[in-house]
Amino acid sequence: xxxxxxxxxxxxxxxxxxxEILDATYRVVSRHGFQGATxxxxxxxxxxxxxxxxxxxxxxxxxFKAAVEQGMENFTNxxxxxxxxxxxxxxxxxxxxxxxxxxxxxxxxxxxxxLLERNLLAASPDHPEASHTLDxxxxxxxxIEETLQEAxxxxxxxxxxxxASAFALSESMRGCFQQRALGLTARSASEDAEILLDLLMxxxxxxxxxxxxxxxx
Amino acid sequence: xxxxxxxxxxxxxxxxxxxEILDATYRVVSRHGFQGATxxxxxxxxxxxxxxxxxxxxxxxxxFKAAVEQGMENFTNxxxxxxxxxxxxxxxxxxxxxxxxxxxxxxxxxxxxxLLERNLLAASPDHPEASHTLDxxxxxxxxIEETLQEAxxxxxxxxxxxxASAFALSESMRGCFQQRALGLTARSASEDAEILLDLLMxxxxxxxxxxxxxxxx
Amino acid sequence: xxxxxxxxxxxxxxxxxxxEILDATYRVVSRHGFQGATxxxxxxxxxxxxxxxxxxxxxxxxxFKAAVEQGMENFTNxxxxxxxxxxxxxxxxxxxxxxxxxxxxxxxxxxxxxLLERNLLAASPDHPEASHTLDxxxxxxxxIEETLQEAxxxxxxxxxxxxASAFALSESMRGCFQQRALGLTARSASEDAEILLDLLMxxxxxxxxxxxxxxxx
Amino acid sequence: xxxxxxxxxxxxxxxxxxxEILDATYRVVSRHGFQGATxxxxxxxxxxxxxxxxxxxxxxxxxFKAAVEQGMENFTNxxxxxxxxxxxxxxxxxxxxxxxxxxxxxxxxxxxxxLLERNLLAASPDHPEASHTLDxxxxxxxxIEETLQEAxxxxxxxxxxxxASAFALSESMRGCFQQRALGLTARSASEDAEILLDLLMxxxxxxxxxxxxxxxx
DNA sequence: CATGAATGAGAATTCATTCAT
DNA sequence: CATGAATGAATTCTCATTCAT
Numbered sequence: 045x046x047x048x049x050x051x052x053x054x055x056x057x058x059x060x061x062x063x064e065i066l067d068a069t070y071r072v073v074s075r076h077g078f079q080g081a082t083x084x085x086x087x088x089x090x091x092x093x094x095x096x097x098x099x100x101x102x103x104x105x106x107x108f109k110a111a112v113e114q115g116m117e118n119f120t121n122x123x124x125x126x127x128x129x130x131x132x133x134x135x136x137x138x139x140x141x142x143x144x145x146x147x148x149x150x151x152x153x154x155x156x157x158x159l160l161e162r163n164l165l166a167a168s169p170d171h172p173e174a175s176h177t178l179d180x181x182x183x184x185x186x187x188i189e190e191t192l193q194e195a196x197x198x199x200x201x202x203x204x205x206x207x208a209s210a211f212a213l214s215e216s217m218r219g220c221f222q223q224r225a226l227g228l229t230a231r232s233a234s235e236d237a238e239i240l241l242d243l244l245m246x247x248x249x250x251x252x253x254x255x256x257x258x259x260x261x
Numbered sequence: 262x263x264x265x266x267x268x269x270x271x272x273x274x275x276x277x278x279x280x281e282i283l284d285a286t287y288r289v290v291s292r293h294g295f296q297g298a299t300x301x302x303x304x305x306x307x308x309x310x311x312x313x314x315x316x317x318x319x320x321x322x323x324x325f326k327a328a329v330e331q332g333m334e335n336f337t338n339x340x341x342x343x344x345x346x347x348x349x350x351x352x353x354x355x356x357x358x359x360x361x362x363x364x365x366x367x368x369x370x371x372x373x374x375x376l377l378e379r380n381l382l383a384a385s386p387d388h389p390e391a392s393h394t395l396d397x398x399x400x401x402x403x404x405i406e407e408t409l410q411e412a413x414x415x416x417x418x419x420x421x422x423x424x425a426s427a428f429a430l431s432e433s434m435r436g437c438f439q440q441r442a443l444g445l446t447a448r449s450a451s452e453d454a455e456i457l458l459d460l461l462m463x464x465x466x467x468x469x470x471x472x473x474x475x476x477x478x
Numbered sequence: 479x480x481x482x483x484x485x486x487x488x489x490x491x492x493x494x495x496x497x498e499i500l501d502a503t504y505r506v507v508s509r510h511g512f513q514g515a516t517x518x519x520x521x522x523x524x525x526x527x528x529x530x531x532x533x534x535x536x537x538x539x540x541x542f543k544a545a546v547e548q549g550m551e552n553f554t555n556x557x558x559x560x561x562x563x564x565x566x567x568x569x570x571x572x573x574x575x576x577x578x579x580x581x582x583x584x585x586x587x588x589x590x591x592x593l594l595e596r597n598l599l600a601a602s603p604d605h606p607e608a609s610h611t612l613d614x615x616x617x618x619x620x621x622i623e624e625t626l627q628e629a630x631x632x633x634x635x636x637x638x639x640x641x642a643s644a645f646a647l648s649e650s651m652r653g654c655f656q657q658r659a660l661g662l663t664a665r666s667a668s669e670d671a672e673i674l675l676d677l678l679m680x681x682x683x684x685x686x687x688x689x690x691x692x693x694x695x
Numbered sequence: 696x697x698x699x700x701x702x703x704x705x706x707x708x709x710x711x712x713x714x715e716i717l718d719a720t721y722r723v724v725s726r727h728g729f730q731g732a733t734x735x736x737x738x739x740x741x742x743x744x745x746x747x748x749x750x751x752x753x754x755x756x757x758x759f760k761a762a763v764e765q766g767m768e769n770f771t772n773x774x775x776x777x778x779x780x781x782x783x784x785x786x787x788x789x790x791x792x793x794x795x796x797x798x799x800x801x802x803x804x805x806x807x808x809x810l811l812e813r814n815l816l817a818a819s820p821d822h823p824e825a826s827h828t829l830d831x832x833x834x835x836x837x838x839i840e841e842t843l844q845e846a847x848x849x850x851x852x853x854x855x856x857x858x859a860s861a862f863a864l865s866e867s868m869r870g871c872f873q874q875r876a877l878g879l880t881a882r883s884a885s886e887d888a889e890i891l892l893d894l895l896m897x898x899x900x901x902x903x904x905x906x907x908x909x910x911x912x
Numbered sequence: 913c914a915t916g917a918a919t920g921a922g923a924a925t926t927c928a929t930t931c932a933t
Numbered sequence: 934c935a936t937g938a939a940t941g942a943a944t945t946c947t948c949a950t951t952c953a954t
Contacts, residue, residue, distance in 0.1 A: 083949060093915040095951080104949060178443065192465065202467040208437075208456045209465055215436030216429035223428060226395070239425045247464030248409070248426055250419040278938090299923060310940045312926080321924065495917090516944065527919045529947080538945065612877070626899065636901040642890045643899055645874060646867035653866030654859075660829065673859045681898030682843065682860055684853040734928060744936040746930080755928060 062100050062110075065090050069111040074153035078108065109177060115154055116180045122147055124187060133195035140191055141217065141241055145233040148221040156225040185210050209244070216240055279317050279327075282307050286328040291370030295325065326394060332371055333397045339364055341404060350412035357408055358434065358458055362450040365438040373442040376435055402427050426461070433457055496534050496544075499524050503545040508587030512542065543611060549588055550614045556581055558621060567629035574625055575651065575675055579667040582655040590659040593652060619644050643678070650674055713751050713761075716741050720762040725804035729759065760828060766805055767831045773798055775838060784846035791842055792868065792892055796884040799872040807876040810869060836861050860895070867891055 068090035072081045083104055087094040101107040126143045130136045148155050189210035195201040220236040223229045231239075285307030289298045300321050304311040318324040343360040347353045365372050406427035412418040437453040440446045448456075502524035506515045517538055521528040535541035560577045564570045582589050623644035629635040654670040657663045665673075719741035723732045734755055738745040752758040777794045781787045799806050840861035846852040871887040874880045882890075 082947085087916090094949095095915055095917095096913085098950070099913070182445070195465075196467075200467055200470050201465045202463075204459070204465055205456050208453075209460055211436045211440060212429075212433035212457065212460055215432040215439075219428045219432030219435075220425075222432075228399070236425075239422050240429065243421070243426055243429055243464065245464045245466040246419075247460065247462045248418045248421055249462040250417055253417050274938090300925085301923075311924090312941065313939055315925070316938070319925095491917090517946085518944075528945095529920065530918055532946065533917070536946095616879070634901055634904050635899045636897075638894070638899055639890050642871075642887075643894055645870045646863075646891065646894055649866040649870030649873075650863035652870075653862045656866075657862060662833070670859075673856050674863065676855070677860055677863055677898065679898045679900040680853075681894065681896045682846075682852045682855055683896040684847075684851055687851050733926085738937090745928095746936055746938095747934085749929070750934070 058100070061096075065092070065097055065100060065107070066111050066114050069107060070115065070154055073108075073111065073157050077157050081108070083107070112158060113177055113180055115151070115158060116177070116184070119147055119151070119155075120180065120184045120187070123184075127187075127191060133191075133198040134200045136191050137195055137244075138237075138241060140188065141213070141244075142234060142237040144217050145220060145237050145240075148217075149224070149233045152225060155221065185214055188214055213240070213244055216243075275317070278313075282309070282314055282317055282324070283328050283331050286324060287332065287371055290325075290328065290374050294374050298325065300324070329375060330394055330397055332368070332375060333394070333401070336364055336368070336372075337397065337401045337404070340401075344404075344408065350408075350415040351417045353408050354412055354461075355454075355458055357405065358430070358461075359451060359454040361434050362437060362454050362457075365434075366441065366450045369442060372438065376439060376442070402431055405431055430457075430461055433460075492534075495530075499526070499531055499534055499541070500545050500548050503541060504549065504588055507542075507545065507591050511591050515542065517541070546592060547611055547614055549585070549592060550611070550618075553581055553585070553589075554614065554618045554621070557618075561621075561625060567625075567632040568634045570625050571629060571678075572671075572675055574622065575647070575678075576668060576671040578651050579654060579671050579674075582651075583658065583667045586659060589655065593656060593659070619648055622648055647674070647678055650677075709751070712747075716743070716748055716751060716758070717762050717765050720758060721766060721805055724759075724762065724808050728808050732759070734758075763809060764828055764831055766802070766809060767828070767835070770798055770802070770806075771831065771835045771838065774835075778838075778842060784842075784849040785851045787842050788846055788895075789888075789892055791839065792864070792895075793885060793888040795868050796871060796888050796891075799868075800875070800884045803876060806872065810873060810876070836865055839865055864891070864895055867894075 065086065069081070069086050072085045072089050076085065083094055083097060086107070087097055090097075097107065101110065123140065123143050127136050127140050130139045185207075189206045192201060192206045192209060192213075196203055196206065217240065220229075220240060224231070224233075224236075229236075282303065286298070286303050289302045289306050293302065300311055300314055303324070304314055307314075314324065318327065340357065340360050344353050344357050347356045402424075406423045409418060409423045409426060409430075413420055413423065434457065437457060441448070441450075441453075446453075499520065503515070503520050506519045506523050510519065517528055517531055520541070521531055524531075531541065535544065557574065557577050561570050561574050564573045619641075623640045626635060626640045626643060626647075630637055630640065651674065654663075654674060658665070658667075658670075663670075716737065720732070720737050723736045723740050727736065734745055734748060737758070738748055741748075748758065752761065774791065774794050778787050778791050781790045836858075840857045843852060843857045843860060843864075847854055847857065868891065871880075871891060875882070875884075875887075880887075
């Protein structure tokens with residue numbers, strides 16, 4: 045027990061330091077992008093010595109990977125929490141899209157860097173499949189997939205390839221955010237949400253048109 | 262006339278060199294990613310001296326920007342050419358999706374780097390709106406938009422926000438390619454095309470479900 | 479207090495390093511001239527890593543500017559100190575000329591490079607008037623000017639354009655040193671001093687000649 | 696004879712080319728300084744190919760040495776020519792000072808670079824005594840010396856160390872020009888000439904002061 | 913543990929010089 | 934002779950990482 049609490053105390057201190065460093069990294073990346081984010085700058089931002097960072101992260105890449113993953117976890121956890129509040133399957137989907145677009149907007153600076161400059165591979169380019177960052181991304185996709193599946197099970201959505209639509213939805217939302225981050229659109233997050241949902245739900249085919257038979261099996 | 266042909270010869274030589282260098286860049290990026298792509302490596306790959314590269318590109322960034330833009334142009338031009346062969350509006354859309362997914366697959370290594378690691382801003386981070394790279398991306402989106410519009414005009418697709426669906430489609434295709442590039446799916450490009458088209462056309466809503474009224478305007 | 483002394487210790491270490499680097503620079507310049515003085519050579523001479531130099535000087539130019547200015551300051555401070563020892567106005571001038579010529583001789587290698595190869599503008603070519611190096615030069619001139627003025631005030635020298643004679647004297651001394659540095663004369667520094675002083679004091683006109691009236695206002 | 700005239704024709708072409716290149720060098724140095732003067736720029740300015748320069752000058756240093764020497768020769772030749780027009784010994788000296796200062800002013804850009812940035816050694820740093828550039832400088836000094844000597848012979852100037860006063864005068868004039876090139880004075884060239892001549896002729900000692908005896912032998 | 917000075921492997925860029933055409 | 938594309942050695946500067954205090 046004593047040892048355990050000692051561990052716990054040390055663990056807490058450690059976690060506190062790690063959090064401080066990651067937050068500093070987060071801010072540095074928001075300001076300078078990943079390219080301009082150096083260990084020096086992170087140390088300065090965190091007001092600790094450069095060497096201290098290496099007590100908690102062995103490699104620079106590890107630090108940035110952790111920062112990215114913390115950012116993604118914060119993001120996906122918030123999305124999950126919000127969606128969990130809703131019970132109706134369809135409402136859940138609506139909520140998901142709205143929350144994703146709004147949250148992206150809130151953390152815009154960091155996400156801008158994350159989505160536009162960084163990638164899921166950088167941390168382990170040779171073994172992409174082993175990347176924890178990738179796992180987080182896939183977990184998020186899976187959550188979308190499950191949310192869609194619930195709606196299918198409830199008969200709200202037609203049966204279809206959930207995984208594919210989850211990917212498509214996720215990337216479409218990413219595209220919407222990218223547009224705004226690049227200043228290419230004046231739409232608000234909620235307007236984007238509405239448009240995307242309409243597209244996802246109804247598709248673009250004219251209901252009065254009957255010539256698509258041969259293409260859709 | 263003589264002078265003119267001499268000029269042409271020099272021009273051709275120059276273009277040839279530029280092409281050689283860009284191709285080497287292309288290969289180096291495919292192999293090492295943008296992060297690992299140094300001028301030294303490009304020179305070695307092109308089997309020319311490092312200084313020679315600087316005769317054709319003033320800055321490293323210029324070289325990589327040109328390589329990216331050449332890659333994008335090749336890609337979009339091929340897409341346009343293929344789509345142009347088709348006349349029926351709906352078939353055009355089908356063709357577009359299939360060609361994009363198949364072409365991505367063909368140039369997989371470079372596109373993998375381009376889509377996952379690179380961004381549209383790197384070359385001119387302070388004036389994103391002025392980036393030619395971004396223009397190429399937007400031209401591509403606009404082409405998709407027009408293709409969709411033709412189908413709307415023909416009554417095949419319902420009237421809707423073309424631009425948004427163009428973005429969504431483009432990003433969804435990008436997501437599909439990303440999945441394959443990361444080894445996350447066993448589906449073929451044409452299977453992906455079929456699924457994406459089905460999603461785009463019909464959406465996911467169950468036609469027998471009537472509760473979405475309040476959400477769809 | 480503790481913090482203060484800690485600061486002092488760090489300050490001292492820093493100053494020590496800076497001094498070491500400047501001394502190495504000094505030696506490298508003496509041996510290779512400014513043209514041949516590279517950061518690599520300075521690092522090697524100082525027996526430190528190249529990167530270390532950049533901890534203390536942001537740019538190569540800054541390093542060399544500092545070395546030049548340190549050299550000039552050492553020089554002018556020594557001149558002032560020696561002249562201060564003397565009180566009689568005329569003796570002061572004699573002392574100044576002797577000390578300048580002798581000191582130049584002592585630091586011959588560095589001054590050779592400084593006077594022959596370097597210029598007062600190099601560090602800030604676009605804003606020569608803002609150069610601290612130039613200020614140091616002008617301070618030196620002003621000191622000579624003041625020393626002359628004292629003698630004028632004492633009635634030892636006739637009233638005349640002090641600034642012009644200060645410049646002329648300074649440049650004449652520079653010329654003397656240059657001669658010796660180039661191996662063009664066998665005279666000693668003190669012989670040069672005597673000759674220059676005679677020239678400065680009496681001019682070259684034959685006192686028995688009366689035809690210069692119309693030229694001298 | 697034929698061979699001779701052929702030689703002559705070739706010689707003339709050669710000299711013409713050399714002159715063109717040197718003039719271009721002259722202009723490039725005036726504009727960019729010696730540091731910024733590259734072979735590329737000279738070739739561009741002369742509107743010839745870079746390689747052509749190497750047909751006439753084996754090394755870059757040789758080219759710049761020749762340019763400097765041509766500049767100095769033009770300068771000293773003009774000074775000599777003007778002084779030669781005058782016959783009275785004293786007037787000759789006056790003329791010399793005036794012409795030097797005015798000519799410097801006329802070719803200010805080049806001389807600014809020459810005097811402030813360049814040195815007499817650069818072309819042959821290891822064997823300064825062997826430098827032709829140095830010879831030209833010394834010839835100039837000797838000319839001043841002779842001009843002074845004539846005045847001594849005529850009884851206008853008192854007997855004194857001509858060489859030393861020639862050096863002092865030359866360097867004082869150089870100092871005057873430097874002041875103007877650096878924007879440190881508003882005086883005109885002829886005002887400078889007058890002041891310098893007064894200094895040279897009469898020195899600065901107060902004629903009514905008798906305490907300098909022990910210093911002047 | 914924390915520090916931050918020192919390190920040195922790299923990376924980009926320049927430019928004098930050569931040489932095949 | 935003239936050309937100018939190609940070369941590659943040389944140089945500046947950066948920054949992740951280490952380690953003595």
